[in-house]
Amino acid sequence: MNLGQKLVVELSARQAGLNKGSPDSRFTHDQDVDGIRFKLEIQDADKYGFLVRSIAARREQLPGNFKALLAKQAAELEKRLTYLLENFRLLELDELKQTAQVRSHVPYRQDGAIHYYEALLSAGNSLSFARYNYGGVRGQREVEPTYVTKEALARLVSDFAGVLRAA
Numbered sequence: 001m002n003l004g005q006k007l008v009v010e011l012s013a014r015q016a017g018l019n020k021g022s023p024d025s026r027f028t029h030d031q032d033v034d035g036i037r038f039k040l041e042i043q044d045a046d047k048y049g050f051l052v053r054s055i056a057a058r059r060e061q062l063p064g065n066f067k068a069l070l071a072k073q074a075a076e077l078e079k080r081l082t083y084l085l086e087n088f089r090l091l092e093l094d095e096l097k098q099t100a101q102v103r104s105h106v107p108y109r110q111d112g113a114i115h116y117y118e119a120l121l122s123a124g125n126s127l128s129f130a131r132y133n134y135g136g137v138r139g140q141r142e143v144e145p146t147y148v149t150k151e152a153l154a155r156l157v158s159d160f161a162g163v164l165r166a167a
């Protein structure tokens with residue numbers, strides 16, 4: 001069983017009570033898997049997958065050239081994340097803040113709103129991921145929960161771990 005599958009098994013064990021609460025119920029799942037701390041915010045679940053609000057992953061701090069490391073990690077994200085709604089591209093690499101922002105290359109546009117994925121890499125040891133809606137009802141950027149099958153979530157977790165280990 002790979003890293004992503006381990007996390008999905010643990011998460012699936014917790015999902016039973018999720019749908020029995022209020023319509024706004026959600027839970028956060030924290031788990032250390034093979035030296036990487038994952039934190040997932042889940043809004044809803046069914047037997048096939050999860051409505052994911054965000055995923056964060058963090059590992060021990062790495063010494064080194066952050067600009068080169070972040071560029072390598074961003075390239076890994078672009079290469080690996082080919083199974084979601086849009087492809088990914090490096091949008092910005094900020095050497096001072098030690099961050100790289102990777103987003104949907106061609107975001108989805110509908111009814112005046114822009115929908116896109118965003119992954120933020122920080123200091124070579126952390127990654128945050130979510131889907132956003134910009135310009136919708138409120139005219140501002142908001143997290144947009146995205147449905148992810150159990151298989152795709154296991155793959156995402158494994159890919160995020162692989163990206164953080166790319167050194």
